[in-house]
């Protein structure tokens with residue numbers, strides 16, 4: 582994973598790797614594959630966020646509301662650009678090429694890292 586985004590919580594790192602793989606495929610894909618891959622990215626992100634939110638509820642994580650709110654914002658944006666790109670493919674491409682990675686990176690560094698630290702401090706590094 583680039584930019585030291587590894588959190589050393591395997592279940593989170595696997596999901597983050599999955600996102601980056603899909604993003605790389607979206608960068609390189611043919612026109613006909615763009616929307617289906619974009620839709621897969623939304624579904625995968627929904628699962629990824631649900632997984633983290635379920636853990637935060639289970640362990641009553643102190644920062645969970647901020648984290649859940651940010652998930653809702655990120656997913657909402659992704660869906661907004663997906664819908665736009667049905668009529669205006671350039672908007673979807675711009676989101677994927679210029680925006681999605683920075684958004685993801687900031688979330689991992691600023692928000693997911695707090696959850697990862699909490700899991701380590703409370704001995705829950707093996708969470709699946």
Ligand SMILES: [Fe+2]
Pocket residue numbers: 593596597629633689693
């Ligand atoms: Fe995450």
Ligand SMILES: [Fe+2]
Pocket residue numbers: 630633648652688692693
């Ligand atoms: Fe998250």
